[in-house]
Amino acid sequence: MKKWVLCLMILVLLGFGVTKFKASMARTPQDETQPLEINEPYNADSSAAGAEEGLTIDVTKEMVYQGDLLLVNKDHPVPKGLHPDSEAVSLIRNAELIDGFGVLDNKVLLSPQMAERFTAMVKAAGKEGINHFLISSGYRDEQKQDELYRQMGSKLALPAGYSEHNLGLSLDIGSSQAEMNSAPEGQWLKKNAWKYGFILRYPDDKTAITGIQFEPWHFRYVGLPHSAIIQENGFVLEQYMDYLKEQQSVSLKVQGQKYHVFYYPVSKDRTLQVPVQGQYEISGNNMDGVIVTVRE
Ligand SMILES: [Zn+2]
Numbered sequence: 001m002k003k004w005v006l007c008l009m010i011l012v013l014l015g016f017g018v019t020k021f022k023a024s025m026a027r028t029p030q031d032e033t034q035p036l037e038i039n040e041p042y043n044a045d046s047s048a049a050g051a052e053e054g055l056t057i058d059v060t061k062e063m064v065y066q067g068d069l070l071l072v073n074k075d076h077p078v079p080k081g082l083h084p085d086s087e088a089v090s091l092i093r094n095a096e097l098i099d100g101f102g103v104l105d106n107k108v109l110l111s112p113q114m115a116e117r118f119t120a121m122v123k124a125a126g127k128e129g130i131n132h133f134l135i136s137s138g139y140r141d142e143q144k145q146d147e148l149y150r151q152m153g154s155k156l157a158l159p160a161g162y163s164e165h166n167l168g169l170s171l172d173i174g175s176s177q178a179e180m181n182s183a184p185e186g187q188w189l190k191k192n193a194w195k196y197g198f199i200l201r202y203p204d205d206k207t208a209i210t211g212i213q214f215e216p217w218h219f220r221y222v223g224l225p226h227s228a229i230i231q232e233n234g235f236v237l238e239q240y241m242d243y244l245k246e247q248q249s250v251s252l253k254v255q256g257q258k259y260h261v262f263y264y265p266v267s268k269d270r271t272l273q274v275p276v277q278g279q280y281e282i283s284g285n286n287m288d289g290v291i292v293t294v295r296e
Contacts, residue, residue, distance in 0.1 A: 055274040057282065059290055064266050067283025068223050069291050070167060071241050074211050076286050077161040087111035088139035088168055100126055101133040102176055110138035111168055117221055118171060121189075121196035130188045136217070137172040140165040158212075164201065169221045171198075181216040189219060194231035195255070197223040206236045223281075225252055225259040225293070241285050258296040265289040 065079035072078055091097050092106040097115040100122045110118070122133050140148070142160040149157045157163070164170040175183030190200055198221055204214035220237070222230070229250065230240050244250065244263040251260045260276045266289050274280070278296040285291060 054276055055272075055278075055280060055292075055294070057272045057274060057280070057292065058269070059264070059266055059272055059282070060269045061266060063282060063290055064284035064288065065286055067281075067291075068169060068221060069226060069241075069283035070169075070286040071237055072162065072164045072167055072286060073238065074158070074162055078163075078166045079286060080161075087113070091115065091135065091138070099123075100131065101135060104134060104136040104174075107144075108135055108138050109140070110135070110171070114138065114168065114171070114221065117197060121193060121198060124192065124196070125185070125188050128188065130184050132176045132183070133185050134174045134176045135171055136174050137165060138170075139168040142166060164218075164220055170201065171219050171221075172215075172217045173219055174217055181214075186216050190216075193219055194227040195224075197221055197227050199227050199230050199237070201237065203236065206239075209238050210236055223293075225254045225257075225261065228252070228254045229261075241287070244285075244291060245289070260294040260296070262292045262294070263289055264292065 070079075088109040088111045089097075090106050091103045091108050091110055094112075097110070097112055097119075099119045101118070118135070122131070125131065125133070140163065145158070145160040145163050145166055149159050151157070160166065165172075173185070173189065174180050175185035177183055177185070180186040189198070193199065198219045200216070201218050201220040202210050202212040202215040207213055222237070226240065229235070229243075229252065230237070233239075233243070235243060244261065247263070249260065249262045251258070253259070260274075260278070262272075262274055263285075264270075264272050266284075272290075272292065274292055274294060276294050276296065278294040280292055280294045282290055282292050
């Protein structure tokens with residue numbers, strides 16, 4: 001009899017949990033605020049079997065070299081054999097992707113997903129009267145990077161495979177009105193880009209860490225809540241990766257949304273036990289581990 005009551009209670013609780021989960025999904029704002037790209041949504045049904053706390057995630061060694069948080073710099077090249085942005089297309093030849101900004105020429109390549117992320121950001125700026133954005137570079141394949149390196153030299157360009165542009169997650173953004181550092185577009189991005197998952201990748205006071213001169217035009221997508229933590233602490237990506245390794249887990253609320261971020265070392269295929277539940281996405285750090293981001 002007691003067992004029966006317990007079973008009923010568990011069923012009721014599980015049912016309640018699922019309803020609550022669905023309700024919170026339905027509330028997700030679909031406006032210009034940056035939605036998280038969820039690669040593998042948490043499967044609510046799987047918890048019914050084991051009724052375990054948290055998430056169990058199988059990861060492979062290759063996952064260290066995939067995702068939005070890959071660190072690429074002079075010490076960590078774009079992983080070999082990875083074609084991160086095979087989806088990139090010429091924006092000018094796909095004009096439906098251009099919405100509220102200019103594009104330098106037909107050689108500017110971007111994936112539709114990145115174009116969408118950028119559009120969400122410039123639309124928000126547009127509402128504040130900042131609307132002279134111009135993309136001068138997006139995804140570059142290694143051949144293009146090699147050309148650039150030969151033309152510009154090692155002081156102004158990086159060799160093929162060592163530039164973030166080869167990842168497809170970076171953009172050079174200018175203003176058609178003024179030099180980016182003084183232009184309203186540059187000022188606005190510096191203050192607000194994080195809300196849309198972007199970071200200023202090479203700030204003027206971090207050249208010793210990044211090894212790259214100040215580039216007020218170069219923005220990198222890392223996604224929320226990472227961009228928020230980076231902005232709040234004044235980190236660059238190198239420092240953020242160190243910070244995550246040190247902390248191992250960080251919980252925070254950004255614009256009303258609760259997030260948990262975990263770092264796990266990965267040297268071979270393994271199974272992760274993540275102590276919280278929710279929707280998650282996973283990215284490698286391009287060095288020695290993965291970062292699991294759970295959205296509650
Ligand atoms: Zn750049």
